[in-house]
Amino acid sequence: MKTHLKSAINGLWLNKWSTLLSVISLGICFFILTGFFMILYNVEIFTKRLSTKAAIVIYLKDQTKPTEISAMIDQLKKMGVFSNIKYISKDEAIKEMKNIIDPSIIELIGYNPLSDTVEAFIKEESLQDIERITDSIKKMQIVDDVYYPAKIIGALKMIKITLWNLAVVGFFLISTAILFIVYATIKNFYWKKTEEIEILKLLGATPSYIRFPFLIEGGVIGLGGTIFAGFLLFLLYLLLNSRSFSEFLPAVTQIEFPVDILVLMPIFGISLGVLSSFFALGKIKY
Amino acid sequence: MIIFQGVHKYYSGIPVLQNVSFSIQKGEFVFITGPSGSGKTTLLKLIFGSEFPDEGEIRVANFEVSNIRQKEIPRLRRVVSFVFQDFRLRQDLTVFDNIALPLRIIGEKEKDIRQKVMEVLKEVGIRHKVESIVKTLSGGEQQKVAIARAIITDPQIILADEPTGNLDPEASEDVFALFKRINTRGCTVVIATHNSDFFKNKQYRVLSLKEGKIYENSS
Numbered sequence: 001m002k003t004h005l006k007s008a009i010n011g012l013w014l015n016k017w018s019t020l021l022s023v024i025s026l027g028i029c030f031f032i033l034t035g036f037f038m039i040l041y042n043v044e045i046f047t048k049r050l051s052t053k054a055a056i057v058i059y060l061k062d063q064t065k066p067t068e069i070s071a072m073i074d075q076l077k078k079m080g081v082f083s084n085i086k087y088i089s090k091d092e093a094i095k096e097m098k099n100i101i102d103p104s105i106i107e108l109i110g111y112n113p114l115s116d117t118v119e120a121f122i123k124e125e126s127l128q129d130i131e132r133i134t135d136s137i138k139k140m141q142i143v144d145d146v147y148y149p150a151k152i153i154g155a156l157k158m159i160k161i162t163l164w165n166l167a168v169v170g171f172f173l174i175s176t177a178i179l180f181i182v183y184a185t186i187k188n189f190y191w192k193k194t195e196e197i198e199i200l201k202l203l204g205a206t207p208s209y210i211r212f213p214f215l216i217e218g219g220v221i222g223l224g225g226t227i228f229a230g231f232l233l234f235l236l237y238l239l240l241n242s243r244s245f246s247e248f249l250p251a252v253t254q255i256e257f258p259v260d261i262l263v264l265m266p267i268f269g270i271s272l273g274v275l276s277s278f279f280a281l282g283k284i285k286y
Numbered sequence: 287m288i289i290f291q292g293v294h295k296y297y298s299g300i301p302v303l304q305n306v307s308f309s310i311q312k313g314e315f316v317f318i319t320g321p322s323g324s325g326k327t328t329l330l331k332l333i334f335g336s337e338f339p340d341e342g343e344i345r346v347a348n349f350e351v352s353n354i355r356q357k358e359i360p361r362l363r364r365v366v367s368f369v370f371q372d373f374r375l376r377q378d379l380t381v382f383d384n385i386a387l388p389l390r391i392i393g394e395k396e397k398d399i400r401q402k403v404m405e406v407l408k409e410v411g412i413r414h415k416v417e418s419i420v421k422t423l424s425g426g427e428q429q430k431v432a433i434a435r436a437i438i439t440d441p442q443i444i445l446a447d448e449p450t451g452n453l454d455p456e457a458s459e460d461v462f463a464l465f466k467r468i469n470t471r472g473c474t475v476v477i478a479t480h481n482s483d484f485f486k487n488k489q490y491r492v493l494s495l496k497e498g499k500i501y502e503n504s505s
Contacts, residue, residue, distance in 0.1 A: 003390045199374050202336075203388045203435070204363035286335065286359040 004209075008216035011189055019221060022185040026225025029178050030269060031232045034261060036170045041258050043163050047156045048124050056134060056148040058118040064142045072142055073118065081126035081133055086119045093117065115144060127153065175272065178225070182218050182276035189217060190281060197284075207284035215277045222273020226265040233262075287312045287443065287474050288333055293342035293352075295328055302328050304498040306342070310476065310491075312442070315469045317485045318478040320495035326478035329495065330445045333476070334368050335359045347442050364392065367436035371448040373428045375435070377421040381412065384420055385435045392439065402438055410434045410464055426457025433464055443474045450481060 012019045060069065069087060076085050093114040098106060120137075122130060130153060134146045190197070200210055237257055239245055288310040295303040302325045310316050318326050331337035332344055335351050344351040349362045367388075375384050382403055389399045407413040410430040420428060429449060436444055446465065450458035462484055469475045477484075485492055494501045 002396075196376060199376060200387075200391065201360075202363065202368060202374060203391055204360045204439075205391045206357075206360045209391055286356055 004212040004216060007213035008220065011193070011213060011217050012220060015185075015189055015192065018185055018188060019224075022181055022221050023224035023228055025181050026178055026221065026269070027228025027232060029174050029181070030226050030229030030265060033171065033174045034229060034233060034265065036167045036174075037261060038257070040163055040167045042256055043160060045256055047160050050152075050156060053121075054149045054152060055119040055121045056130070056137070056146060058120065058137055058143055059145040059147070060116040060118065060142050061144045062115065064116060068142050069116065069118070072140060075140070076118070076120055076137075079133070079136075081123055081129065082120045083123045084119075084121040086121075088117045088119065090114045090116050128157075178222075178272050179276040179279075182221055182273050183280045185221060186214055186218050186277040186280040190214060201284075201286055210284055211278070211281050214281055215274050218273035218275075218277025218280070219270045220273070222269035222271070223266055224269075225273075226269035229265065230262060233257075287314075287347055288476070289343070289345040290332075291343040291345075293332065293339045293344060295325070295332065295337065296340050301498050303332075303339075303495075303500075306498075306500045308493060308500055308502065310474060312474055313469070313472050315466070315475045315490060316477070317490055317492045318476060318495065319480060319482065319485075319492055321480060324495040325498055326480075326495055327447050330368070330447050330476065330478050333443070333445055334366055335362045364388075364439060365441055366443045366445065367439070367441040369429070369432050369436050369444065369446040369449050371451040373432040375420045375428060375432055377419075379420060380416070381407070381418050381420060381423070381431050382416050384431055385438055388435060388439045403434075406434045406438050409437075409467070411460075424457070425452050426454070426460060429453060429457070429461050430464065433461065433468075437468055437473070441473065443476065444468060446475070446477045448479055448481075449477060450479070450484075 060072075073085055073087060076082060090112050093116075094106065094112045097114065122133070126133065130148060130150075134148055137143055137146050197210055290306050290308050293303055293306040294301065306329070318329060320326050328337060332339060332351065333346055335346075335349075335354055338354075339352050342352065346362065347365045349358060349365075351362065354362065376387070385403045385406060386399045389402060394402070404413065404416070407416055410433055412427055412430050412434070415423060415427060415431075420431060423431065429452075433446075433449075444465070449465070450461055453461060458481075465475050465477065484490075492503055494503060
């Protein structure tokens with residue numbers, strides 16, 4: 001192991017400029033990859049927040065008895081799909097309306113035209129079943145009508161799916177670019193060491209003995225790339241949290257930064273580096 | 287130890303070896319001679335598993351070289367060492383690191399490696415050059431390093447292709463004496479050379495190659 005490590009370090013040092021350029025290229029790729037992930041992560045949070053704020057409004061029939069209302073609320077609770085259920089009587093609703101519209105206009109009507117309503121806030125995980133849930137609510141005897149912001153929820157779903165698909169495509173494209181960068185670098189290192197490798201073969205070295213230093217080199221380049229990307233992300237983080245930036249783009253400073261990614265990234269970088277080195281070396285023939 | 291049975295080898299359809307059959311026993315010292323292009327190097331490469339016959343069978347130290355699998359070749363090369371005319375040394379490394387290379391390949395401990403390298407350097411007579419970079423050595427010294435590297439793993443067979451081809455007469459005598467010493471320890475030595483001075487008027491087994499055919503004669 002010590003011999004392989006020494007050989008790998010020597011190899012990287014001898015090709016220091018190629019190594020540095022590969023690390024920077026990989027760093028930029030990993031930075032973009034993490035950028036994709038961050039956008040996706042924040043869109044998830046954003047849609048979650050927004051959709052939990054959208055309530056199903058249930059309009060009740062006139063003359064509904066309080067016992068019937070509380071029975072219906074119990075039934076809604078039993079469904080287990082709502083995070084919050086709130087009853088608003090027609091008297092409360094008109095009071096609220098008077099705060100928005102000129103009360104004299106309402107008095108002109110001469111009676112309270114509003115219905116008793118129940119606002120039910122759906123849980124994020126049940127969002128995809130919203131149509132089925134509203135249908136079952138509509139079937140309840142005391143329910144007059146049900147309203148939910150279908151267009152908003154549909155648009156959010158669409159944005160989420162589009163971003164996920166884009167992220168998957170981006171992930172594969174950038175991962176492929178990373179594989180190719182390491183592949184080309186290690187292939188170049190291998191060619192430079194052809195004479196050395198031929199000597200090793202003549203002395204009875206096994207393919208794994210020959211491969212090992214190159215796999216280490218690939219892993220180190222992958223790790224270096226992620227460290228560089230981490231550095232770029234740190235700079236970005238500082239920038240997003242700077243005072244002048246928050247005044248300039250206040251919405252952007254709401255971005256959340258998943259710290260877990262800083263642990264996963266080096267593992268991913270090393271794995272990609274080792275994998276592409278393995279492919280770069282191909283089958284070692286005698 | 288080495289058995290050739292009806293071996294044919296062609297390069298681009300041109301026969302280099304034709305129906306070559308011979309055997310070499312353990313501990314023998316054999317010269318393979320013949321003019322340039324007669325197939326001496328090809329014959330050594332066939333023993334070493336870096337070339338394969340088009341017809342016939344080759345057996346070397348329990349290895350069926352004519353049908354050897356790729357993964358068995360490293361194992362073959364741990365019992366058969368090759369000394370090249372152009373040395374094939376790592377010019378950028380020290381004498382120590384060059385000789386230690388085969389031991390590192392088989393995973394020997396560093397402490398044992400140092401001891402073995404020093405012993406073998408003493409045997410070939412260049413102990414004082416242990417820390418020298420190979421490219422600073424003379425041809426004769428480099429050939430001694432190559433021989434030291436070949437014998438460090440205690441192989442059963444040593445093959446040498448024109449080992450004195452690039453050396454002056456004095457250095458050649460030294461190298462030849464070294465091979466004889468190695469042979470006395472029971473190691474089979476096969477030397478390909480066109481220089482008949484080494485075996486002229488001496489009792490050695492000589493295999494002559496002429497137009498791809500082998501002839502046996504004692505010197």
